[in-house]
Amino acid sequence: MTGESAPPALRIEGVTKRFGGLTAIARLDMVLPERSISSVIGPNGAGKTTLFNCITGFYTPEEGRILLRGTENLVRLRPDDISRLGVARTYQNIRLFPDLTAIENIMIGLHARLSASLPAIVLNTRATRREEEFAISESRRLLDLVGLAGKGDLLARNLPYGDQRRLEIGRALATEPSLLLLDEPTCGMNPHETSEMIDFIRRLRADLGITICLIEHDMRVVMSISEQITVMDFGQKIAEGTPEEVRSRPEVIEAYLGSGSVEACLVPPADTAASNRPGAPDDTLASDDTVTPDDTPPPSLSPGA
Amino acid sequence: MTRLWPGARIGLAAGAITVLASLIGMVEQFAKLHIVADALTMTDILLVALPAIAGALASRRASPGGRGEAISAALVAGVASAVPPALLVLVGRSWPLQAMFVNAGADLYDTLLWGRGYLALFGVDIAAGAAGGAVALLPGAVRRALVHAAVAVIALGAMAGLIRPILSLYRGIDVIWNTGTAVLGGDGITQLGTAVVFAFVFVVSLTGQPARDRFDQWLTSRSAAAQSGTRTFGRGAGVFVTVAGLLVLPFLIGSYPIEIVDKVGLFILMGLGLNIVVGFAGLLDLGYVAFYAIGAYTVGVLTAPFLGLELPFVVALPVAILAAIVAGVILGIPVLKTHGDYLAIITLGFGEIIRILAQSDVLKSWLGGAQGITRIPPSFTLGAFSLPVFGRVDPAPPQEVYYPILLFCLIAVYITWRLRYSRLGRAWLAVREDEEVAAGLGINLVGTKLLAFATGASLAGMSGALVATKVGSVFPASFGLIISINVLVLIILGGVGSIPGVFVGALVLVALPELLREFSDFRLLLYGAVLVVMMLTRPQGLWPASSASHEEADEPPPEPGAGAAT
């Protein structure tokens, strides 16, 4: 499975993230082995998405290091640089470009792999044209890969929910990542779609050789797919190990109040259930300037807003 | 009683608008615009249209209750719409309103009462309301055809003053001259013309869609090869005719209309530029006029005798564009960290600072202070020559500057269009839609935004350079916030981010006021109203940008203006 001598895909060392007086992540250590599929679980507000945000560069942790492939410290790098180093993600409440078509969404993911400059574009050089042809064919291939063949010209916001999630993964894959972070990929899916997604994730790892880390609430997914599970609560790691090791740990059970999946993922955007942990830090990217398309409900109170 | 209230409310609103329009002077100004010669002025149309629209809206609202309900609602609306003006006249005749409202004079009251009395006012409004209500009940196609026909008559009548001088260019051709004068009288459309145009447009509108459907059927029934052959031929012919037409346009329509076309062209240039900044990249730049000013002043400084440089235009132009680009980058850098409202205000501040500096004594020796720079030579002179049909032609300056403007518009459209369907254009859209996600996908935010600023600035610089040579002088007073707002309204009306939308917006917002002098007093008022109404009802604009479909790699994206998909 993973070579013991190969450096881990990601090593998180002593990362701490604070928001004012609130500590969202406290001295977290975590290792993602190369080519592994692992999960991060925990109640709402535990700091999982904040962790993803730190990895991808949207938040800068106050302490600690995040080492990619053992050598690159991602802390304090710009998000686009981190993307170019091979880290890609999807979002808890699907952040596609709603007014663009599916294929355009994917083509934007190809941005860093293309290189046409402004003068070249204006002069319509042969290299630019060839690059655009490549962009189109590569995007089609990716659409195929995620099971959206033929739907390229549909507007992203008109796609059914499950297709939107898959499109988002396709867009992330377009950046040719070596590390793929999926934030609640099965949120809102029925059992059939969920098992399809499980197979799909496995296939991704097998075919592309990438390292995958999921944030998940659906315990069936977590237990069946993960080689390693990290459990977080209140910003700290409270358990880590294989599914068998983790499921019977008393701290884990207590954190989840004894039930399998009592914490449902927050299905965007209709779910307005407030986090049931008062004082929980804002778990997702806080953006005042996200343009919401005209027909989706406005940003709501939930941390998934 | 409560049943009547919705209709009454709509009518009262229409009446209130009438009163407002009266008090700001629109009603009196519009009386100068004759639509149907010696019969109808714009004022008549305004005073009838408002209750009619009220009636139509009221009738539409009440129509679920049946035709009787609808008509009675319309009647109520009609009555209600007469009440506010009646009150105005009543009050105005007893108290000296004119001390406060400059337009509230005896003439206004007479106009509102149709020169006769309150009965006339109520009568007209009730009749108009009923008519509007009835029209709203007609089947959709008929209703639309009626509206098209009415609008056509009004438009033609309003523009008669412009078309006549064009007609007189063709005095030698009897067919054109005679039909023209039969339709257009001295001041507006003739009564004969009204009937003809109304009937014609009505019929065309009614039969238009079915005819187009039948044509499409015929087309698809032919072989695929024949189909694509026809389409290519059609497209090619269309392009050829357009280009040819554009080239000879100055001689087809004469020098006054061409002035207007020139102005439209300059705003199209700026609109395309701002479209990149606001429409593609989503950065609301209210200081856009600064780049326009920089382009103009650079040309002024370099080509006019003011500083003794007197360089030729072809040298000054690239320098002007470069200066605008540099300014774009310099102004862009500090601004990049801000968003939304703050970005708008900062850019506004920058624009104003530049204008104040240009006007100040500090820089007077370089920029001419409040007096500006004069005696800027024109960019390009055609000289006299001979043409078939027209004989010897001696182009006036507006006709000469038309060609550089046309050239740069075409260049700008090409550049904009290329960029839109490219890696950079997609990056801009991503930054506009969700810049955090865009960064997460590897897009360099700073660089991308700066490129938007710089490209937009370059187009404004182009436009400024051209306007300097067109007008022959530059004054700081002509580079105020108003111009930035003008361009902004233009692209919003046409459709933010949409290339054909820029043309639509420019045509409506620049050409229309020029053509209709009687509107010019209220131009900015209407701009404001347009902005508000557009945002409330149709924020995507009149010709919205839509995503490209790149289904076939070998078929290029459709040309702008070739259809809705652009």
Added chain:
Amino acid sequence: MITTGVVLLALIVYGSVVTLRSGTYTTAQWLDFVVAGVSQGSVYALIALGYTLVYGILRMINFAHGEVFMGGAFTTYFVAQWLSLSECSRQAARDLPAGACSAVAPLESHPLLVLLVLVLFSASVSLALALVLERVAYRPLRDAPRLIPLITAIGASFFLQYTFRGLYGSGIKAYPRVPALEGAIMVFGVRILRTQAVVIGAAVLMMAALFLFVQRTKTGQAMRAVSEDKEVAALMGIDVDRTIGITFAVGGALAGAAGVLYGLIFGQVHFFMGFLPGLKAFTAAVLGGIGNVPGAMLGGLFLGVAESVGPSLFLEGLGVPSPHQLKDAIAFGLLVLVLIFRPTGLLGEQVSRRA
């Protein structure tokens, strides 16, 4: 970025030093500048409160607030005009026979009372304007992406400007002089014009009243709750629409009052008078930290003084000819600098970033 700031600061200090050492102005003159700045700044502060309250509650810049200010001031001109005529002159103007009439205009006999009437009238007009704006233009767009309400506000601003131009004409109207307010008084050895004293006094009163209103009353609490978090406030039973309406109304009323004070200082009104003060008031609001009520007040005062003292203080020292031409540039410059370097304002934003 930092270097630009340091350079600017150095220039300002240098210019100031030169001017002060050259002794072109006496202390009394400097004090005059400062007092003028304070009185003008009070007007800015009152207008700025409108911006800050609306931004705090809706996260939008009410671009048309300057026109709300103008509307009240302009309309009140006519009332002031009427009150500045004595009964006898009014009768004479209407060719009525001269009966027993008073030859003293209300403005002369009861100046402060008349001023109060004017302020209340102006506040009412502006309040109404603000409410109409909110109801017609802003409420339907409350949840739209940020650019749309901003553009609507810009449109509304222009619409209002030119509507008033159409209604009242494009000329500049002179506010009637108030004879009782001529001349100056001495306070702690500082010379203050009577008009300035009235302006500053009225402004301070109103700001205090607003502060108490926001901090102590239930409605004020509601306003603060809604600006913290709309949804939670609604869940707590607060009528959000009504609270927003009240916010606009209060902001509008303050602007209207400011309009009368402006008329007292500058002596004139016209349809375009809202643009510059509006922008400057916005600068003041941002300076103090947008959403921060005391900040807006302090920001306004600071801006007023900077504008008044600045040109003479450092621009002249730098050898800039006709420095007062650049007075507005100072305000815009401040605006730009604050938005770039410290968008949260000098006193810090009180606005919690919406999740």
